[in-house]
Amino acid sequence: MARPLPGAPAAQALLAEAARRAGRLAAPPGLALVRVGDDPASVAYVRGKARKAAEVGLRSAVHALPEAAPQAELLALLGTLNADPAVHGILVQLPLPPHLDPEPVLGAILPEKDVDGLHPVNIGRLWAGQPGLRPCTPAGVMALLAFYGLPVAGQRAVIVGRSALVGRPLAALLLNANATVTVAHSRTPDLGAVTREAELLIVAAGRAHLITPDMVRPGATVIDVGINRVADAPGQGRLTGDVHPDVAAVAGALTPVPGGVGPMTVAQLLMNTVLAAEAPAGQEGRGGRFR
Numbered sequence: 256m257a258r259p260l261p262g263a264p265a266a267q268a269l270l271a272e273a274a275r276r277a278g279r280l281a282a283p284p285g286l287a288l289v290r291v292g293d294d295p296a297s298v299a300y301v302r303g304k305a306r307k308a309a310e311v312g313l314r315s316a317v318h319a320l321p322e323a324a325p326q327a328e329l330l331a332l333l334g335t336l337n338a339d340p341a342v343h344g345i346l347v348q349l350p351l352p353p354h355l356d357p358e359p360v361l362g363a364i365l366p367e368k369d370v371d372g373l374h375p376v377n378i379g380r381l382w383a384g385q386p387g388l389r390p391c392t393p394a395g396v397m398a399l400l401a402f403y404g405l406p407v408a409g410q411r412a413v414i415v416g417r418s419a420l421v422g423r424p425l426a427a428l429l430l431n432a433n434a435t436v437t438v439a440h441s442r443t444p445d446l447g448a449v450t451r452e453a454e455l456l457i458v459a460a461g462r463a464h465l466i467t468p469d470m471v472r473p474g475a476t477v478i479d480v481g482i483n484r485v486a487d488a489p490g491q492g493r494l495t496g497d498v499h500p501d502v503a504a505v506a507g508a509l510t511p512v513p514g515g516v517g518p519m520t521v522a523q524l525l526m527n528t529v530l531a532a533e534a535p536a537g538q539e540g541r542g543g544r545f546r
């Protein structure tokens with residue numbers, strides 16, 4: 256039976272470290288959470304992040320723009336937040352409404368305030384193996400593996416998913432940690448043949464129960480990033496992962512959904528805000544402060 260890997264204790268450890276380091280700063284780090292529109296999931300995520308920020312001693316502010324806000328209005332808000340010395344981290348909740356192009360929006364955030372780690376400068380630094388702010392979910396996965404002492408160096412790692420938010424940056428972090436990395440996606444033929452090679456399997460596809468027991472190497476560590484709302488009964492949406500629960504009989508270790516990677520994402524966002532506050536603007540990376 257797989258060793259369960261709950262996120263809460265690992266997230267608590269990360270939050271305690273963030274709170275300790277925030278307490279050493281002259282002023283509490285400030286996090287700006289920008290949301291466009293009133294999508295219930297985004298409202299819930301942003302509220303959850305603001306609540307956790309307060310627990311860690313960070314100041315946070317939610318900036319909500321109406322669904323129809325023009326790109327210029329969002330860019331103007333980001334300009335104001337970039338210039339505000341009390342704001343150390345800026346996150347724009349994705350996805351944005353379809354009329355807004357995320358690329359120039361994410362590119363408008365100062366790289367040293369980009370606590371989502373999605374700015375091209377930070378992605379470039381990540382792939383170059385240089386210090387910089389790392390995307391929250393991939394960094395949260397690495398923190399969870401470290402917390403449970405699970406091996407990464409030299410491991411055969413397979414990631415299912417190649418998105419900018421999860422799959423691609425995670426591949427870079429695993430490479431930087433000396434794993435041997437394969438990235439699968441919707442165009443990978445015979446996905447099971449690839450996933451069965453993995454000693455470390457991370458699934459970020461957004462497909463409920465995509466991974467079944469026959470697709471998992473016995474004893475493998477399986478990290479389920481997927482969060483899918485499935486309707487058991489009309490209106491009774493519950494969360495389930497990309498990994499079928501029966502995989503627990505084959506895997507050596509397995510994260511639950513909910514209660515696995517999700518809490519790590521939020522904890523890493525708050526740690527990124529502390530890291531951004533510790534490194535004076537423009538000095539980041541020189542002092543090796545970022546991982």
Ligand SMILES: NC(=O)C1=CN([C@@H]2O[C@H](COP(=O)(O)OP(=O)(O)OC[C@H]3O[C@@H](n4cnc5c(N)ncnc54)[C@H](OP(=O)(O)O)[C@@H]3O)[C@@H](O)[C@H]2O)C=CC1
Binds near residue numbers: 462517
């Ligand atoms: N726990 C957390 O904190 C977070 C969880 N998530 C969750 O993780 C999941 C992935 O998120 P995100 O990366 O943004 O999703 P995207 O939809 O952007 O990317 C999904 C990826 O999975 C691949 N994929 C889809 N179907 C299959 C398939 N049948 N076989 C193999 N690969 C497939 C896609 O391939 P292709 O590129 O070919 O289309 C794509 O690369 C979602 O469920 C999301 O809710 C996301 C962020 C944070």
Ligand SMILES: Nc1nc(=O)c2c([nH]1)NC[C@@H]1CN(c3ccc(C(=O)N[C@@H](CCC(=O)O)C(=O)O)cc3)C=[N+]21
Binds near residue numbers: 300391494513
């Ligand atoms: N710019 C940006 N950065 C993100 O990192 C980002 C984003 N936009 N848009 C949405 C996705 C998704 N995401 C999650 C964060 C926490 C949980 C989380 O804590 N989930 C809980 C369950 C919460 C619930 O009960 O709904 C869990 O899995 O245990 C889930 C998903 C971050 N994302």
